[in-house]
Amino acid sequence: MSTTETVESLLVEEHEKGVVVLTINRPSARNAVDLITAQAISRTLDALDDDPDCRVIVLTGAQGFFSAGMDLKAFRATGERPIDAKRGPFGLVHMPPETPIIAAVEGAAVGGGFEIALSCDLVVAAEDAVFGLPEVKRGLTAAGGGLLRLPSRIPYHLAMEAALTGRALSALWCSEAGLINRVVESGQALGAALALAQEIGANGPLAVKASKKVIVESANWTAAEVFDRQETIVDPVRRSSDAQEGAAAFAEKRAPNWTGR
Structure with a gap:
């Protein structure tokens, strides 16, 4: 399997049966994505889509936290937004990869983090994981695909409730709504996602x-x-x-x- 250029904030690890794990590695910022990381995600997805040995991608966050979405500190300091010229916000939400991609969620996937998870084809979450689009609580709208994807994934009224209240959504709520493929014990999301990825990777x-x-x-x-x-x-x-x-x-x-x- 070929390798690709990476940065410290994005770890790339190859597993058996053509499975590649991408880890957003900014735990001090709750794995919020800055522009450098978004561009690294986009470049890596380009390379993996072109790699015939890559069968499945697993996306996760470092140290028990999926992602807080946009790096607000970088935005406040310089106006920087994590938007890649090709794949859009966070390096994937406008153009997810052709290769199947699984989100392995521990901790919080809120705001843009939830939108990153919604860009994936399958979602595996720890039982204490938290999701949500809290933007309305700050007078903002979720513009990274959450308002576009959520109504096609769950019933209209549930999507409206999530978007208009901005409340935190438990893994159980998301599972019952049909947003999550597997709910597992805390700390087991990556392992369960890898098992699912290997099952997919064994196919043609x-x-x-x-x-x-x-x-x-x-x-x-x-x-x-x-x-x-x-x-x-x-x-x-x-x-x-x-x-x-x-x-x-x-x-x-x-x-x-x-x-x-």
């Missing part, structure tokens, strides 16, 4: 990326075009060497040997 990489692409993009397709547009994405997978390998492995009762071709 072309099929996994194509499945994500269909789910993400079909939200904007009309009823008349959905199957034709789906076909343009899934047909190359059907014709791939990996599809032949999957069928052969099934018939021979063995684990498949994926090549990504």
Whole structure:
């Protein structure tokens, strides 16, 4: 697996089965994201999307805290905002990676931190994790995708309640609303996310990326075009060497040997 340029505030660690863990490493700032970190996240996601050996990305925060979102101290001091020119706020919310990405949440994921988690495809959270969009309590609006993504993930009235009250949301509340894939004991979010990532990583990489692409993009397709547009994405997978390998492995009762071709 290839490596990419990193900075001290973003740790990159490779795991088995093509899983890469990105850790926001600014614990003294509650893992708030500054511009340098946002740009590092964006560059790293570019590199991992281009890396055929990377199957799944796990995003987490250092020392038991996911992320407080934007670095307000940097904003107050210089007006700096953590907006990458390509991928937008926090280096991913405008353009999440093509590679499946899992948020492993310990502690708080509030404001922009919640918006980062909402940009991920799956969320694993510790039972004492806290989520929320508290911007309205400060006379602001959540402009990093939270108001856009939340209504498509949970029922309208629950999204309105979360956005208009700005209250802290427990992991249990988020789980019952359908925002979280797994709720685990405190300190176990990364381990559970890695287990989920390895389960995904064991599958055909072309099929996994194509499945994500269909789910993400079909939200904007009309009823008349959905199957034709789906076909343009899934047909190359059907014709791939990996599809032949999957069928052969099934018939021979063995684990498949994926090549990504």
